[in-house]
Amino acid sequence: MLAYTDFTECNPGALINQNQRAAADPPDHEALRSAVRAWGNAAGQDVVAALILERWRAQGGHNLDIPDDLSRQRQKLFRWLDGDTERARANVRELAPAIMDVLPLEYRDRVMPRDDDLITRLTAAISCCGRAKQAVMLNAPEHQKLRELSQGIISLFRLAPESIYPLLDMVTVALGAGVL
DSSP states (O other): OOOOOOOOOOOHHHHHHTTSOOTTOOOOHHHHHHHHHHHHHHHOHHHHHHHHHHHHHHTTOOSSOOOSSHHHHHHHHHHHHHOOSHHHHHHHHHHHHHHHHHOOHHHHTTTSOOOOSHHHHHHHHHHHHHHHHHHHHTTOOHHHHHHHHHHHHHHHHTTSGGGHHHHHHHHHHHHHTTOO
């Protein structure tokens, strides 16, 4: 039988947790607002408010004055999200753990800290251009197609911000010459 002896002095817990948020460090208010607003636009604000407040109550939440009527719950939640007062921000901080528990995966990127490096910008460009190609391939409504195409173009310009003006000149010449 072989005995296992760990001769490393490395603390794996420190490595695993070094890039995770502390439990007491809730996401930024504006980031939560953006994520919940986008989710509310897709799924409906009543549904989003009900899910968040149900989870908040299940977690033992009781510090906020929440009405029983779903419509009034929605109004309060989104008023707090849109509010810039310290009280509104405190209420959103109280709800932040519940929001993060129920926030769908496709909206979580809005609350993650962003590093501005080449790999992050390249990943964003690939994603945005992929959505633009999909919008064109599936013949999306014109406003969606334009939005996805413009976001793709902007993401490509972010790859080389120092080259924006020469690139714009080249595009202008190409469009003027009828190449595109």
